[in-house]
Amino acid sequence: MPKGTGHVIIEIIDTGSGIKQENLDKIFEPLFTTKQTGTGLGLVTCKNIIQQHHGTTSVKNNPTTFTISLPVKQ
Numbered sequence: 001m002p003k004g005t006g007h008v009i010i011e012i013i014d015t016g017s018g019i020k021q022e023n024l025d026k027i028f029e030p031l032f033t034t035k036q037t038g039t040g041l042g043l044v045t046c047k048n049i050i051q052q053h054h055g056t057t058s059v060k061n062n063p064t065t066f067t068i069s070l071p072v073k074q
Contacts (some may be wrong), residue, residue: 007069014064024061 019027026032028047033040047057055070 006072008072010068010070012066012068014066016064018061018064019059021061024059027059028057 020034023032023034028043029040030044031040050057050068050070053070055068057069058067059065060067
């Protein structure tokens, strides 16, 4: 963590085929899934937990990268 930022940044990078561009804005919506057996609650739950800790979550493609930012408790 860079000194003085006050946040821990976690990046999770997937080297798979990526998320279709038309789905990128939907993946954090409750019950949205592209899988036949998925519930669409996994990423929503993760995002909610992170928000409860005053953090943020974002995603981008090429490669698919999820970024989590959490404040450092002072």
